Amino acid sequence: MSGEVAVGGAKNSVLKLMAATLLAEGTSTITNCPDILDVPLMAEVLRGLGATVELDGDVARITSPDEPKYDADFAAVRQFRASVCVLGPLVGRCKRAKVALPGGDAIGSRPLDMHQAGLRQLGARCNIEHGCVVAQAETLRGAEIQLEFPSVGATENILMAAVLAEGVTTIHNAAREPDVVDLCTMLNQMGAQVEGAGSPTMTITGVPRLYPTEHRVIGDRIVAATWGIAAAMTRGDITVTGIDPSHLQLVLHKLHDAGATVTQTDDSFRIVQYERPKAVNVATLPFPGFPTDLQPMAIALASIADGTSMITENVFEARFRFVEEMIRLGLTRALTATTRLCGACHSYPVRPSGARTSGRGLAWSWPGLSQMVTPRFTTCSTSTAAIRCSSRTWSVSAPRSRGYALRYARQPRSSSQSWPEPGLDQAARIVLSWQGCPEAGEDKQACCLRTQ
Numbered sequence: 020m021s022g023e024v025a026v027g028g029a030k031n032s033v034l035k036l037m038a039a040t041l042l043a044e045g046t047s048t049i050t051n052c053p054d055i056l057d058v059p060l061m062a063e064v065l066r067g068l069g070a071t072v073e074l075d076g077d078v079a080r081i082t083s084p085d086e087p088k089y090d091a092d093f094a095a096v097r098q099f100r101a102s103v104c105v106l107g108p109l110v111g112r113c114k115r116a117k118v119a120l121p122g123g124d125a126i127g128s129r130p131l132d133m134h135q136a137g138l139r140q141l142g143a144r145c146n147i148e149h150g151c152v153v154a155q156a157e158t159l160r161g162a163e164i165q166l167e168f169p170s171v172g173a174t175e176n177i178l179m180a181a182v183l184a185e186g187v188t189t190i191h192n193a194a195r196e197p198d199v200v201d202l203c204t205m206l207n208q209m210g211a212q213v214e215g216a217g218s219p220t221m222t223i224t225g226v227p228r229l230y231p232t233e234h235r236v237i238g239d240r241i242v243a244a245t246w247g248i249a250a251a252m253t254r255g256d257i258t259v260t261g262i263d264p265s266h267l268q269l270v271l272h273k274l275h276d277a278g279a280t281v282t283q284t285d286d287s288f289r290i291v292q293y294e295r296p297k298a299v300n301v302a303t304l305p306f307p308g309f310p311t312d313l314q315p316m317a318i319a320l321a322s323i324a325d326g327t328s329m330i331t332e333n334v335f336e337a338r339f340r341f342v343e344e345m346i347r348l349g350l351t352r353a354l355t356a357t358t359r360l361c362g363a364c365h366s367y368p369v370r371p372s373g374a375r376t377s378g379r380g381l382a383w384s385w386p387g388l389s390q391m392v393t394p395r396f397t398t399c400s401t402s403t404a405a406i407r408c409s410s411r412t413w414s415v416s417a418p419r420s421r422g423y424a425l426r427y428a429r430q431p432r433s434s435s436q437s438w439p440e441p442g443l444d445q446a447a448r449i450v451l452s453w454q455g456c457p458e459a460g461e462d463k464q465a466c467c468l469r470t471q
Contacts, residue, residue, distance in 0.1 A: 020255035026243045026262050027053035027077065028236030032198040034101040035175050036205055036234060037061045040081040041068065041108040042179060043209050045231035049079045052236060057099050064102050067092030068109070083231070090117045093151075097121065106134060106152060107176030110143055111183040115155040120147070133173035137164050141177070141184055161186030161225060169194040169219070169305045175202055182211040184225040193221040196306040197266045201237045208232040238262035241312045243288075244270045248316045250290040251279045252323060260287040269309050273299050273317075277324065298326030303333050314338055318345070 028051040038061070040047040052058055058079065062072040068091060071082040089109050096102040096119040109116035120131070131152060135145040140163075143156035161184050166173060174194040179202075181188035193199070195217050203216035209232045212224040243262040250257035251274050264271060264283040271288060275281045277296040282289045298321065303311040311334035321328035322345070332338050 020249055020253040021257060023258040023260065024246055025260045026238045026246070027051065029053070029198055029201070029239040030055055030057060030241075031101075031171070031196070031239075032201045033058060033079075033236045034061050035104045035198065035202050036236060037065060037072075037079060037081060038104040038108050039179055039202060039205060039209070040231070041065070041070065041083050041087055041105065042112050042183065042206075043229040043231045044083055044085050046080055046082040047209075047231040048233040049081070050077060050233070050235045051238075052077045052079050053239060057101060060095065060099050061102065063095045064091055064105060067095055068105065087113060089113045089115045091119065093119045103131065103134070103152070103172060104175055104179075106154065107138075107179030110138055110141075110154050110156065111159065111180040114143075114157065114159070116152070117154075118152045120150055120152065131172075133166055133168070133170050134176045137166070137173055137177035137190075138180060140164050141180055141188065143180070159184035159225075161188040161223070164188065164190050166190065166192040168192070171196050171199060171305075174199055174221070178202065178206070178213065178221065178223060181223040182206055182213065182225060182229065183227075184223075186225055188223040188225070190221040190223070192219055194305060195219065197237055197240060197263070205232065205234040208234060237266075238286075240266040240270075241310060243267065244310070244313050245316055247271070247274055247279075247288065247290040248313070248320050251277055251292045251296050252320055254292045254294065256289070256291045258287060258289040262286065262288070264288045269307060270313060273301060273309065277320065296320060296324040298324045298328040300329040300331075302331035305334070311335055311338065315341060318342065 030053055033049065033052050034057055036049050037058075040049075052074075054077070059074060062074060062079070062081075065072050065081060067088070069084040069086070069088045073080040087109065091102070091105055091109075096105075100121045103118060103121040106116050106118050109118070131147075135147075135152065135154075138145045138154055138156075141156070141159045141161070143154045143159065145152065145154040147153075159180060161181065164177060169192050171194040174190060177188070177190055178199075181190075193215075197217075200216045203211075203213045203221075206229070207213055209229040210226055211229060212226060213221065214223075215221040238261040240262060243259045244267050246257050246259050247267075247270070249255065263286060267288070271281050271283070274290055276299045278292060278294055279296070280289075280291040280293075299317075301309050301314070301317045301321075303309050303314050309317070311332065314330060314332055315338075317328075318330055321330060
């Protein structure tokens with residue numbers, strides 16, 4: 020795959036920008052909107068709240084009324100996750116909101132606890148009633164808000180409510196994603212006073228009112244990185260424009276580790292891959308870490324890379340469900356758990372039994388192995404349990420300060436034998452179970468059980 024491609028506006032940014040127009044009476048214009056289904060869906064949500072929305076190519080013109088409705092349309096909101104971002108603007112401007120619990124992808128638990136807690140600290144009464152988030156406040160006042168996790172959605176909803184609150188609001192452990200920075204930029208253009216965007220601590224000084232504005236959406240870093248990974252997978256040469264490479268520094272670093280030649284300008288990057296990609300380890304984290312939205316693409320890259328890759332999902336616990344479908348398409352050399360995957364050319368095929376890697380135990384069915392043995396070992400300092408295998412080494416990573424016992428089975432082999440290829444007609448079980456809490460020891464990255 021080769022050529023040049025321009026990416027459109029960021030999906031994770033444009034929907035929040037559209038919602039933010041509710042904060043100011045009048046017509047705001049948003050340009051560089053991506054051509055995706057969520058944009059007209061958000062337009063329907065805003066129309067249900069009394070706004071007039073005109074979509075013309077990549078331009079959205081949104082006229083917010085002098086008194087928006089506070090009850091978001093149930094059917095429209097239930098269609099996609101980002102619809103919940105109207106909660107903050109409605110509470111900020113109308114001092115009340117009723118928004119149905121949102122829909123979205125089935126990638127794991129995404130509760131609204133932090134959204135509600137933040138709004139309560141600003142002075143709103145906020146509860147879940149009959150499948151809706153219901154909030155109401157006489158007055159919003161600034162507060163010190165400590166987020167348990169740098170949630171993008173919670174940061175944005177609290178931010179959009181706080182810009183019209185009395186006094187100063189400080190959000191600690193705020194999300195640092197470029198999409199949050201883009202929202203802060205637009206809010207400041209509307210007359211808000213937001214400082215610290217892109218840092219863990221954000222300070223918002225409330226103002227009496229905001230004004231309509233015109234704003235251009237930043238480029239979509241997830242789309243841009245997908246093109247870069249496609250170039251690496253196909254030994255291609257792709258130049259991606261319309262994106263700030265600083266939003267993808269860790270991703271570009273991983274592509275370089277995979278063997279790609281990476282060049283950057285202020286608004287573009289180029290990926291050239293001459294040989295088969297090398298295996299790389301990836302752990303998803305909030306920005307500036309590796310984006311969780313790129314985890315499936317990282318697994319696709321790992322599936323054709325030379326060597327064994329470890330992919331760790333730290334954000335959404337159910338984001339490996341798609342791997343079973345990849346196995347049906349021919350990906351047989353993969354090892355999965357709820358939060359880990361080892362995809363490599365030299366791994367054995369493993370099917371998860373549904374147990375979770377949360378300290379409660381795991382189980383896999385491993386074809387072609389026999390002779391059950393039970394060693395004991397101490398643990399290492401990784402976040403969740405997993406098993407990584409190669410042709411001659413089994414490694415186990417487990418939660419810090421927890422002990423596990425591994426029952427595993429293997430074919431006997433002599434020095435003259437080669438390691439047997441797994442057969443689907445034979446099966447053995449691998450069980451990793453919580454045994455207590457001894458001190459972590461040995462290798463700090465993994466405890467290895469080497470076959471003889």
